[in-house]
Amino acid sequence: MHRNEWIPTVCYQCKAECAILARVEDGVVKEVKGNPLARGKMCVKGMAGITTLYSAERLKYPLKRVGERGEGRFERITWDEALDIMEKKLRELRERGEAHTFTYSMFPHSTTDPKWRFVNAAGGFISTGLPHCDSAKIMAHLHTFGCFPNHHIAPMYYTVPKGGLMILSGRHPFGCLDDACVPRDILNAKARGAKLVVIDPIFRSEAAKADWWIPIKPGGDAALFLGVCHYLLTNDLYDKAFCDKWVRPGDMDNLMAFIADKTPENMSRICDVPAADIVRLAKMCAEAKSVCIDAFKSIMYGNAMDWGHVWSILLVITGNLDNPGGQPLPEIAPMAPVTPVPTAPNLKELGYHRTGPNKDRFDHYNFILEPTWYAAQAVKEGTLKVFFASECNPALSEMGSGEWRKAMTMRDEKGDYKLELFVVTEIMPSETMKWADLVLPDQTNFERWELLYMPWWYNYGHTAALCRPVIDPLHETRHANRVMIELGKRMFPEYFAFKDDVEYYDIELSGVGMSMQKLLDNGGLWSPGTAGFRKYEDAGKFNTASGKIELEWRMYADIGQQWPSPELPLEFRRGEKEFPFILVNFRTIFLNNTGAWSQNNAQLRDPVSGLDANPVVINPIDAVRLGIAEGDMVTVASSTGQVRLPVALSERIKPGCAGLIHGFGQTMGKVAARGNWAGDNELIADAGSHLDEQDLRGGEAHVATRVNIHK
Amino acid sequence: MKQLSIMVDLDRCIGCKTCIVACRNHHGLVDHENAMPGEMSHYIRVENELTGTYPDLAEDFWVVMCQHCKKPPCIKACPSGAIAKDVQTGIVRIDKAACTGAKKCLAKCPYDVIQFDAAGNFAHKCDLCYDRVIHGLEPVCVEVCLADALRFGEKEILLMHAEAEGKALIKKRSTQSILYVKSPKG
Numbered sequence: 001m002h003r004n005e006w007i008p009t010v011c012y013q014c015k016a017e018c019a020i021l022a023r024v025e026d027g028v029v030k031e032v033k034g035n036p037l038a039r040g041k042m043c044v045k046g047m048a049g050i051t052t053l054y055s056a057e058r059l060k061y062p063l064k065r066v067g068e069r070g071e072g073r074f075e076r077i078t079w080d081e082a083l084d085i086m087e088k089k090l091r092e093l094r095e096r097g098e099a100h101t102f103t104y105s106m107f108p109h110s111t112t113d114p115k116w117r118f119v120n121a122a123g124g125f126i127s128t129g130l131p132h133c134d135s136a137k138i139m140a141h142l143h144t145f146g147c148f149p150n151h152h153i154a155p156m157y158y159t160v161p162k163g164g165l166m167i168l169s170g171r172h173p174f175g176c177l178d179d180a181c182v183p184r185d186i187l188n189a190k191a192r193g194a195k196l197v198v199i200d201p202i203f204r205s206e207a208a209k210a211d212w213w214i215p216i217k218p219g220g221d222a223a224l225f226l227g228v229c230h231y232l233l234t235n236d237l238y239d240k241a242f243c244d245k246w247v248r249p250g251d252m253d254n255l256m257a258f259i260a261d262k263t264p265e266n267m268s269r270i271c272d273v274p275a276a277d278i279v280r281l282a283k284m285c286a287e288a289k290s291v292c293i294d295a296f297k298s299i300m301y302g303n304a305m306d307w308g309h310v311w312s313i314l315l316v317i318t319g320n321l322d323n324p325g326g327q328p329l330p331e332i333a334p335m336a337p338v339t340p341v342p343t344a345p346n347l348k349e350l351g352y353h354r355t356g357p358n359k360d361r362f363d364h365y366n367f368i369l370e371p372t373w374y375a376a377q378a379v380k381e382g383t384l385k386v387f388f389a390s391e392c393n394p395a396l397s398e399m400g401s402g403e404w405r406k407a408m409t410m411r412d413e414k415g416d417y418k419l420e421l422f423v424v425t426e427i428m429p430s431e432t433m434k435w436a437d438l439v440l441p442d443q444t445n446f447e448r449w450e451l452l453y454m455p456w457w458y459n460y461g462h463t464a465a466l467c468r469p470v471i472d473p474l475h476e477t478r479h480a481n482r483v484m485i486e487l488g489k490r491m492f493p494e495y496f497a498f499k500d501d502v503e504y505y506d507i508e509l510s511g512v513g514m515s516m517q518k519l520l521d522n523g524g525l526w527s528p529g530t531a532g533f534r535k536y537e538d539a540g541k542f543n544t545a546s547g548k549i550e551l552e553w554r555m556y557a558d559i560g561q562q563w564p565s566p567e568l569p570l571e572f573r574r575g576e577k578e579f580p581f582i583l584v585n586f587r588t589i590f591l592n593n594t595g596a597w598s599q600n601n602a603q604l605r606d607p608v609s610g611l612d613a614n615p616v617v618i619n620p621i622d623a624v625r626l627g628i629a630e631g632d633m634v635t636v637a638s639s640t641g642q643v644r645l646p647v648a649l650s651e652r653i654k655p656g657c658a659g660l661i662h663g664f665g666q667t668m669g670k671v672a673a674r675g676n677w678a679g680d681n682e683l684i685a686d687a688g689s690h691l692d693e694q695d696l697r698g699g700e701a702h703v704a705t706r707v708n709i710h711k
Numbered sequence: 712m713k714q715l716s717i718m719v720d721l722d723r724c725i726g727c728k729t730c731i732v733a734c735r736n737h738h739g740l741v742d743h744e745n746a747m748p749g750e751m752s753h754y755i756r757v758e759n760e761l762t763g764t765y766p767d768l769a770e771d772f773w774v775v776m777c778q779h780c781k782k783p784p785c786i787k788a789c790p791s792g793a794i795a796k797d798v799q800t801g802i803v804r805i806d807k808a809a810c811t812g813a814k815k816c817l818a819k820c821p822y823d824v825i826q827f828d829a830a831g832n833f834a835h836k837c838d839l840c841y842d843r844v845i846h847g848l849e850p851v852c853v854e855v856c857l858a859d860a861l862r863f864g865e866k867e868i869l870l871m872h873a874e875a876e877g878k879a880l881i882k883k884r885s886t887q888s889i890l891y892v893k894s895p896k897g
Contacts, residue, residue, distance in 0.1 A: 031736045033855050041857055047732035054743035174725045176857070183858045187723050203761075205725045208770035215766050589727050602746035608753045609731040619765060651765045671748060 008035055008524040010452060010467035011180075012445035013045035013052070014592040015107055017452050017459065018180045019525060020046060022470045029053060029446050029471055034180055038465065038525055039458075041180035043589055044610065048603035052427060052444055053474070057600060057669050059426055059441035060475035063433075069409050069417065072434040072668065079478065082438055087490050089421040090122055093386055099123030100350045101385040103378070105392050106480075110453045111332065112508060114501060115390060118484040121342035121492040124386075127375075137295065140308025143553055145321060146543025147329050154178040154458050155292035156328050156531065157185035162193035164325035165288035169199040169221050169295040169311075170703070174206050175589040177296075179458035194325070195284065199224065201584050202617075202659055203652035214281070215654045218582045219704050220271025221295065222307040223566035224278060225314050227267030230259050231282035232317060238286075239319030246536070247316065248548035255313070255551050258563040270566050290325025291318050303704075306564035309553070313564075316549050322534050330460045330531045333453045336511030338504055342495045376400060376407035376686055379419045388423045390442065390480040395431040396594035396665055396679045400686025402641055408435040425480040429668035430596030441477040444597075446470050448479035451505040460531035464512070466505075466524035571685075572704040579638065579706035581618070581658040585680045593663040594679070600669035614677040615648035617659035618709065623649050626709060636660075638707045640685045643678035647709075658707055683707055714801035714888050715839055716866035717853060718873060719773050721881065721893040723860035726757045726772030730852035730861070737840070737851040740826075752826040754837035755852060771893070774852070774861070777824045777837040778887035779803045785816035785825060793834075801866075801888060802841050807833045839863075866890065 006021035011032070019038030023031040029050050034041040052058075062082040063074035093099055102124030108116050119126050141147045154173070160166055166189060174183045187209065190196055198210040199221065207213040216224060232238045233256060243252055264278035285291050293311055320326030375398055378384035398404045410418045424436040433439045450467035452459075459465070481501050488496035498504045506516045514526055541547035553562045567573065590611040592598040604610035616636050618628070628634060630649045635642055636658060645660075653659050665679025666672035684705050731753055735741045740752040754776055761770045779796070783803050786794045793809035794816060796802070805816075805825075812832035817825045825836045840850035844863070848854070853863040862869060869890055873880060878892040885891050 030739075031733075033733065042729070042855065043857055044727055044729040044732050047729055047736060047855070050736060051741060051743045051746060055746075056744045174727065176727075180857060183725055183727070187858055203765075203768045203770070205727075205770070205772065207768070208772070209722075209725070213766070213768070602748050603732050603735070603741065603751070606748040606751055608751070608756055609728050609735070610748070612748050621765075650761075651763065651768060652761060652770075653765075655765070674748060 006033075007468070007470045008037070008466075009470055010445060010450065010465050010524075011042060011046040011049060012450075012467065013043075013049045013598060014177060014595070016177055016179050017109070017465070017467075018042055018046060018176075019459075019465050022446060024470050027471055035523075035525075037523055038527075039179060039181035041184060043176040043180040045176070045590065045592060045598055045601075045604060046180065048598075048601050048609070049444065049446070051601050051603045052597045053446050055428065055600065055602070057428060057671070058475065058477075059428065059433075059439060060477070061441060062476070063439040065437045065439075069422075069435045069437075070405065074439060079476070082440060083483070083487055083490065085438060086421070086423060086487055089386055090487075090491065093420075094123065098385060100125060100345050101383055102388075103127050103375075103384055103386075104388040104390070105375070105394060106388075106390045107392065108454075109450050110335075112335065112338070114481040114488075114504060115484045117338075117342060117495065118488045118492075120344045121488060121495045123345050125345065136304030137308040137311070140305060140312050141327075144309070144312035144544075144551060145316065145329075145549045148332055152178070153328055153330060154182070154294055155326070156458070156460065157182060157189050157292075159328075160189040160194045160292065160325040161289045163289035164189065164194040165197065165284055165291045166194055167197045167199065167291065167293045168206055168210075169225075169293060171200075171294040171296045172204060172206060172587055172589075173294060174204075175587055177587075182458055195288070197281065197284070201582075201654040201657045202586055204586070214273055214277060217270075217272035217654070218584055218657060219303060219568040219572060220273065222303055222310045222564055223262075223267040223270035224273050224281075225307075225310045226259065226262040226564070226566050227264040227271075227275070227278040228282040228285060229310065229314055229317060230262045230267070231264060231279055232286060233259055235282075235286075237282070238317040242319035243317060246542065246549050248546050248550050248552075251549070251551040255563075262566060267566055285314070285318055290323060291315070291320045292326055303565060303568050305561070306566070309564035313551055316551060321549075322532075322536060324533060328460065328531055329535060331535070333463045333526070334511050335453055335464075335508040338498060338507045340494060342492070374398065374400075374686060376403040379407040379410060382418065384419060386421045386423075387419055388425075389432060389436075390425040391595075393430050393432050393594040393596050393666075395435060396663070396681060398686075399681055399684045400640065401665075401679055401681040403686035404681075405435070425483065426596055427477075428596045428600040429672075431594075431666045431668055432596075434668060440480070440483060441475060443473055443477045443479040447473040447477065448481070449501050449505065450479075450481065451508065453508075463528065464509070464514075464519070464526040466516075466519050468520070468524060568704055572706065575639065575706050579708045581622075581656060581707045581709055582703075583636075583638070583680065583683060583705040583707050584653070584657045584659045584703055585662045586659060587662055591661075591663050594666070595663070596666065596669065596672065599663060599666050599672035602671050605671050605674060611661070612674065613648075614661045614664040614675075615646045616709065617648050617650050617653050619653050619655040619657070620649045620651065621655045622709075623647065626711075628709070628711065632711060634709050634711055636683060636707050636709050638683040638685070638705050641682045643682050644676070645678055658709060712801070712867075713799060714779070714866040715844060716779070716801075716864065716869055716888050716890055717776070717839070717850065718862045718864075718869040718890040718892060720860045720862070720878065721771045721773055721891060722878070723858045724772040724774065725858050725860070726759050727857050728757050729855055729857045730774060731755045731757070733851050733855040734837075752828070752835070754824065754826070756824075773884070773891055775822060775824065776852070776889065777803060777839075778822050778889045779839065780821075780887045784819040784821065788815040788819035789813070790815060797841070800839070800841070800844065802839045802844075803836075804838045804841060805834055805836060807831070807835065810834050 019035040067073040198207040264275040268275040322329040425440040425442040453464040664677035810833040849863040853861040881891040
């Protein structure tokens with residue numbers, strides 16, 4: 001029995017960062033589980049984290065490229081040599097007045113993540129998973145009712161009342177990207193009398209538990225919900241009192257005019273959901289005690305901004321903002337600043353890092369991070385010269401893998417690589433490291449300090465959680481935060497005057513009357529215990545320019561985007577004959593997408609405890625038409641790329657769609673390289689050079705790309 | 712009758728496999744350093760059944776572990792008497808020290824849940840976390856279940872809970888000591 005040896009810390013097998021307990025025996029991590037003081041659950045990826053920690057394949061010491069990019073050949077160097085290389089290049093860049101051509105692609109674990117601090121001090125940009133995931137949704141909510149611009153603010157399912165309605169539109173919350181407790185909380189809400197509606201072209205575990213599964217044509221979400229809004233608004237079924245009080249004067253009248261032709265019948269033709277079902281869904285929304293929506297795949301449809309806008313409108317007209325069972329508007333913990341605080345570079349002045357032929361049109365977008373950004377195009381255009389990447393795998397996660405690889409090896413007139421320095425920090429071998437000049441061995445969550453205090457995903461309960469080392473670090477690994485602090489001390493000592501990351505977090509915690517010691521004594525968690533409800537009533541306003549809810553996006557009037565379009569961008573409506581299938585990229589609980597550490601985790605790629613196959617999934621109706629049988633090898637081709645994969649036939653996918661799990665295709669690491677699987681981004685167009693209208697309407701095109709399938 | 716049991720609620724199981732990895736960690740079934748997919752022992756597996764045709768579909772998920780049979784064929788098959796049904800708990804246990812590696816139990820198990828350790832030359836399987844339950848803890852799979860789909864206790868008490876909650880016993884899967892329940896379609 002080991003009941004008293006469980007150490008509270010935080011998981012990092014995915015971005016949800018659930019609070020966990022780790023059992024350490026003689027300096028070895030033996031078991032992990034959810035922390036009962038903070039929602040109490042941990043998913044299969046987290047459970048398998050021990051396998052990542054102790055894998056013989058971990059990156060063990062700093063590596064420097066030998067040979068050409070893409071060959072994946074390296075020699076061992078010291079940490080001092082690695083730091084010298086980074087310092088020299090970044091100083092050179094600053095002297096050339098090109099500091100802003102440095103970008104760090106990362107996932108910030110707090111708004112003051114030390115890596116982000118370094119980027120600001122260096123005058124560079126931060127790029128996060130946001131351009132790839134749900135920046136459009138964040139911007140939509142930000143524009144409409146103001147909110148903390150976080151990566152993802154999921155509904156708080158534990159607040160959904162009896163009679164509440166939970167809508168998942170292309171969302172897979174049983175995959176635990178919000179928090180490992182979410183499946184339980186959704187099932188508990190159902191058990192107390194809430195309804196679950198799942199809208200998805202693929203029938204998955206959520207649909208299996210749903211009261212109603214609505215298969216939809218990919219990209220149809222904006223149309224479907226415009227039809228719902230039409231019914232609510234034209235039948236006086238909306239929350240008039242809420243709208244009268246909080247919506248900016250004039251917006252409701254303009255919305256009524258805009259919505260007039262968005263009838264369920266008209267919208268049905270776009271989304272392929274029967275008009276009667278659109279009306280049924282509208283009635284459910286009107287009758288429900290609360291409505292919440294979560295979406296993910298649908299914000300990758302290429303009309304992500306439109307869908308985000310419709311989503312925001314529906315929440316507003318049903319009065320479901322910051323109420324139990326509605327859309328939460330969490331706040332950030334008031335941590336103390338570590339002064340002096342480096343100022344971020346001025347995006348307006350330096351020009352957005354935004355790439356593509358219509359980049360000037362993005363001047364309208366006002367966001368603390370890059371709205372949409374494509375590394376390949378930035379390298380080609382000379383706006384990306386030094387690239388650092390942590391906890392991401394752009395070789396597989398960037399749209400248009402082929403163009404990305406081309407950009408990494410593109411040379412200038414002198415024969416030098418256009419991307420002058422590419423640094424990757426990683427725990428396990430990754431596809432991206434093949435193109436890197438420096439590969440720095442990172443630490444797992446069992447070996448490092450990290451203070452998390454974003455109102456993150458679903459973690460409003462803990463608000464601040466401490467990831468702490470539970471064992472001594474293995475090999476010569478160093479956490480990326482510590483590497484950037486050390487580089488910061490060399491280059492910008494005024495901003496890095498604190499001793500180390502622990503002291504940095506200690507200063508920050510004073511803002512909530514805590515310290516690292518107090519936090520450790522309190523089980524590594526700090527929380528006010530509630531996220532609160534209807535905080536806009538206390539404030540008397542929403543966090544928008546007018547203080548009211550702004551349904552109409554007047555700043556986009558000149559590009560015709562003040563109201564959402566129900567249609568997909570033009571590029572996805574073309575080529576229906578040549579490319580009759582729509583690619584539906586989806587995710588699973590077993591793999592953290594392209595994350596090298598989960599793709600190289602033996603337990604997560606084990607067929608019994610994880611997932612080891614990535615066939616292209618089509619409906620038997622389509623297979624009969626094409627003369628294709630289960631297991632046949634086929635070519636799946638888009639206008640920009642092709643892959644060869646076996647076919648899996650399943651009733652669970654809507655005819656006309658081709659399902660492919662996101663994240664496969666890695667060739668580095670003996671576990672990840674198993675099987676001839678392919679990455680979906682081989683098929684998806686590089687947005688910088690191949691897409692036009694989609695660029696302006698946000699999001700990725702993972703779930704809208706047209707493909708054909710042949711033997 | 713004394714029979715400890717796990718009740719699997721098909722209304723709640725989502726097939727996430729969290730229990731499988733937690734079970735492996737707890738029982739030390741994985742060589743984390745050198746493990747490869749397809750080569751690790753496991754005491755639990757997930758099964759699912761998709762029925763219907765698009766778009767009228769239904770799907771169930773459930774877990775299968777040692778069913779702690781009423782009259783275990785593995786006990787009968789074992790030539791060295793290494794397997795016994797514990798009279799205090801009803802748990803079927805393999806005594807590794809007494810096991811001679813004959814593998815007869817593997818062939819006779821109707822549920823295909825017995826594992827074999829080639830290096831140690833012994834058979835092993837789920838023992839309902841005997842070392843935990845005798846100290847008042849639940850089996851690991853029950854404690855970590857993501858969806859709270861598993862419940863542990865005396866079989867008769869679990870059946871009483873199921874009845875009180877209006878869940879029906881899935882008889883064809885509940886013929887031994889592990890119970891499978893689901894709400895009737897309504």
